[in-house]
Amino acid sequence: MLKKLLAGIMLCGGLATQCYAQLPPKREMRAVWIASVGNIDWPSRKGLPAGQQKQELMNMLDDIVRDGMNAVFFQVRPAADALYASSYEPWSEYLSGSQGRPPEPYYDPLQFAIEESHKRGLELHAWFNPYRAVMNTRSNVLAPNHISRLRPQWFLQYGDQKLFDPGLPEVRDYFTQIIRDVVKRYDVDGIHFDDYFYPYRIAGKEFPDNPSYRIYGRNMNKDDWRRWNVDTLMHQVSIAIKAEKPWVKFGISPFGVWRNRDRDPEGSNTRGGMTNYDDLYADILKWSRSGWIDYATPQLYWEFGHRLVGYEVLVNWWSQHAYGRHMYPGLAVYKIGESGAWRNPREMLNQINANRSLPTVQGSVFFRARSFDSNPLGIRDSLRNHLYKYPALIPTMPWLDNTPPMPPYFIDAFEKSSGLELHWADDDTTGQTTRYVIYRFGEKEVVNLNDPTKIAAIVPQMPDPMWVDPKYVPGTHFVYFVTALDRLQNESLASDALRMQTVNGRTKFLFE
Structure with a gap:
């Protein structure tokens, strides 16, 4: 060694x-x-x-x-x-x-x-x-x-x-x-x-x-x-x-x-x-x-x-x-x-x-x-x-707790002058969730949630969770996922994907 x-x-x-x-x-x-x-x-x-x-x-x-x-x-x-x-x-x-x-x-x-x-x-x-x-x-x-x-x-x-x-x-x-x-x-x-x-x-x-x-x-x-x-x-x-x-x-x-x-x-x-x-x-x-x-x-x-x-x-x-x-x-x-x-x-x-x-x-x-x-x-x-260019989650301690929170799900997305505004929710009624992890991939990229270079943001828990992606510009086709973390950094399953499609020159958001 x-x-x-x-x-x-x-x-x-x-x-x-x-x-x-x-x-x-x-x-x-x-x-x-x-x-x-x-x-x-x-x-x-x-x-x-x-x-x-x-x-x-x-x-x-x-x-x-x-x-x-x-x-x-x-x-x-x-x-x-x-x-x-x-x-x-x-x-x-x-x-x-x-x-x-x-x-x-x-x-x-x-x-x-x-x-x-x-x-x-x-x-x-x-x-x-x-x-x-x-x-x-x-x-x-x-x-x-x-x-x-x-x-x-x-x-x-x-x-x-x-x-x-x-x-x-x-x-x-x-x-x-x-x-x-x-x-x-x-x-x-x-x-x-x-x-x-x-x-x-x-x-x-x-x-x-x-x-x-x-x-x-x-x-x-x-x-x-x-x-x-x-x-x-x-x-x-x-x-x-x-x-x-x-x-x-x-x-x-x-x-x-x-x-x-x-x-x-x-x-x-x-x-x-x-x-x-x-x-x-x-x-x-x-x-x-x-x-x-x-x-x-x-x-x-x-x-x-x-x-x-x-x-x-x-x-x-x-x-x-x-x-x-x-x-x-x-x-x-x-x-x-x-x-x-x-x-x-x-x-x-x-x-x-x-x-x-x-x-x-x-x-x-x-x-x-x-x-x-x-x-x-x-x-x-x-x-x-x-x-340390990319964010890192803190390692879990399974001897203290190894039960992840409920997975969140996307509910809306809006194009804004500042970027793409993402909204999501979850069904957690236990108060376990303390923050969320947003993953962003290119349209044709292989989805790998173990790749920290694809973590776009880690967002604190809030009553109406949202985040604005400043890297989004109209016409780009990203794929987003969101997960939930509890206070011991156990991570939920990923949400369904939020994808984009251009129809008649307009961007349509698909919640899969």
């Missing part, structure tokens, strides 16, 4: 146009992280008026759609704070500039982000940091209702940060409540955690969890106990999410190395200085095997040929450890143009093509949104004009 992957990447690197000529996948996760911590993506700075915050986010989402993406991972809890209306935690300082103060004029950023994302056909996964409570205890000014003030016994100081103690049952219950509350009140498509479980190690400094270990250690060695704590939180959260809304996805973005092979024969052939299992106490493979999570997004932020952690080694390893769940490698857009291999404009394109070449990898996720702004080495042009 690895030799085939390398051969494919070499072909793509040397003959990029051949890669572009291949038919792109019809289904592929194409997501981007929108980070709020430190205002690195959104909002651009603290204290912006609500109107500017909204406009920045709308502009960002418009660019994300133009880049060919179909999902965003939106950070809503950087450090026991909230970019949404929470009765548990204070408003994030990254909004107003002062923790605990809401945006002015008031609005709910998460609700706004969901609405604007869904208008544009994007999934929104709410991104949480589980254990981080205070980014910097020397400089952060905490609101009176910050949980570290109300429950100081739950927290440990490590370096400049204050962290929840993962060994405390009360901490697990509290965080599960946080997640359950968001899933219950907001129309999120997914819940997403990043790689910060137990903290990244500080040289010569042990994480100070001996008190909770003495009380709750379960006669386990400390490393196994720490993994048990994280496992228990993950299982608890997974159950809570599905109890509230079975369709909400749960995904993790782990550090890129699970374990090195010199520590475990199941590990990757790498020499990473840190690993999920041994340093962050996150046994991501167990969570996938157990069905607690729906997808993994390992942060593979290294280049092909890296002497310790080569991209080709890691993407191949993760592809073999998906256990039937989705795998979307995380890619380092922020590194493009920096040095070495990252000065090669093909590096990122080769990584995307590598992901596409593996049958158990269903897409890519990019860190992070603002990194695209300067179009480093033309990455934005490459996505818009080549790799």
Whole structure:
């Protein structure tokens, strides 16, 4: 498998146009992280008026759609704070500039982000940091209702940060409540955690969890106990999410190395200085095997040929450890143009093509949104004009739901100065349908609904569904089909065809 992957990447690197000529996948996760911590993506700075915050986010989402993406991972809890209306935690300082103060004029950023994302056909996964409570205890000014003030016994100081103690049952219950509350009140498509479980190690400094270990250690060695704590939180959260809304996805973005092979024969052939299992106490493979999570997004932020952690080694390893769940490698857009291999404009394109070449990898996720702004080495042009030129549906998750909605049917068509106005309807009374896919073919083309280049539009569900085809001009004979999608991207059977016939110089529409 690895030799085939390398051969494919070499072909793509040397003959990029051949890669572009291949038919792109019809289904592929194409997501981007929108980070709020430190205002690195959104909002651009603290204290912006609500109107500017909204406009920045709308502009960002418009660019994300133009880049060919179909999902965003939106950070809503950087450090026991909230970019949404929470009765548990204070408003994030990254909004107003002062923790605990809401945006002015008031609005709910998460609700706004969901609405604007869904208008544009994007999934929104709410991104949480589980254990981080205070980014910097020397400089952060905490609101009176910050949980570290109300429950100081739950927290440990490590370096400049204050962290929840993962060994405390009360901490697990509290965080599960946080997640359950968001899933219950907001129309999120997914819940997403990043790689910060137990903290990244500080040289010569042990994480100070001996008190909770003495009380709750379960006669386990400390490393196994720490993994048990994280496992228990993950299982608890997974159950809570599905109890509230079975369709909400749960995904993790782990550090890129699970374990090195010199520590475990199941590990990757790498020499990473840190690993999920041994340093962050996150046994991501167990969570996938157990069905607690729906997808993994390992942060593979290294280049092909890296002497310790080569991209080709890691993407191949993760592809073999998906256990039937989705795998979307995380890619380092922020590194493009920096040095070495990252000065090669093909590096990122080769990584995307590598992901596409593996049958158990269903897409890519990019860190992070603002990194695209300067179009480093033309990455934005490459996505818009080549790799992501055509839309892609998000891959289905049959273990959550595999029942498609009712098929729609065309009811009318009108020639307008702006193009051909199509109208359709369906008999879905269950509310399953969330959007529609319009396919357009030339009159004599072979109909292939698996060809994404024939997707003319993906249209949100509306009371009287319609779409105007701007490519239609009188006298052209297209053939159209429409299908329905539910919120888990299950696709209905196709409608009957809408065809055209010219009779006495006039176009007649045939609903077959």
